[in-house]
Amino acid sequence: MILIFGTRGRLTVASPGDTLHHSCPTCQGDLVLKHNKVWFTLFFLPIFPINNKGSFYHCNRCDSAYKQEARQYLISPSR
Numbered sequence: 001m002i003l004i005f006g007t008r009g010r011l012t013v014a015s016p017g018d019t020l021h022h023s024c025p026t027c028q029g030d031l032v033l034k035h036n037k038v039w040f041t042l043f044f045l046p047i048f049p050i051n052n053k054g055s056f057y058h059c060n061r062c063d064s065a066y067k068q069e070a071r072q073y074l075i076s077p078s079r
């Protein structure tokens with residue numbers, strides 16, 4: 001029997017409550033919090049995460065990315 005296993009990077013979206021609406025400094029689009037994790041794979045299917053490479057805010061409109069630590073600078077009370 002042949003086992004095919006390995007690792008793969010995978011982006012997952014955090015809960016909907018972590019979305020910053022109209023907060024992208026570039027295009028005013030929505031910023032979605034995403035987690036970047038490395039997963040153990042078996043037959044190319046992700047089984048469980050083995051390493052967390054951090055989280056970041058991603059704009060779906062202009063494809064910009066910002067560190068999660070910049071959240072307080074991305075939230076503007078004037079908007």
Ligand SMILES: [Zn+2]
Nearest residue numbers: 024027059062
């Ligand atoms: Zn944007």
